[in-house]
Amino acid sequence: MANVAILYCKKIQDHSCIACAKCHKGMAERNGEFSRYGDGELQLVGMTDCGDCPGLTFPRVKLLTEVAKGLGRSVDVIHFGTCMKLAMETADCPIEFEDLKFAVEQKFGCEVVLGTHSY
Ligand code: SF4
Ligand code: SF4
Secondary structure, eight states: OEEEEEEEOTTTTTTSSGGGHHHHHHHHHTOGGGGGGTTSOEEEEEEEEOOOTTTOHHHHHHHHHHHHHHTTOOOSEEEEOHHHHHHHHHSOOOOOHHHHHHHHHHHHOOEEEEOOOOO
């Protein structure tokens, strides 16, 4: 079983995808980046924002992992939502994904995946 957390773009969430319904559907259908889990069990540990501009994601992930640990849960994989991917690709998002992925994976021991659903 994989324990998954999802981060969303604080500037976009609830403007492009209300209530993050697309990611919930994507998880259920193993759509997009969730296809990597196949028939394996998936558990959503939590969803939170990216920490807001100018890219305060690292402290956000620290808080997320600490809260999860305090609740007796772990985070195996953190997905940066498709909203974050689009912000990086089409807007002025300051996140340098490869650098951040390396830093988060080294520090917190969880895998970082860019993207969620494909809708
Ligand atoms: S891509 Fe996912 S995490 Fe981002 S706003 Fe849409 S449903 Fe929420
Ligand atoms: S840092 Fe990027 S993902 Fe986060 S709010 Fe700003 S534009 Fe959105």
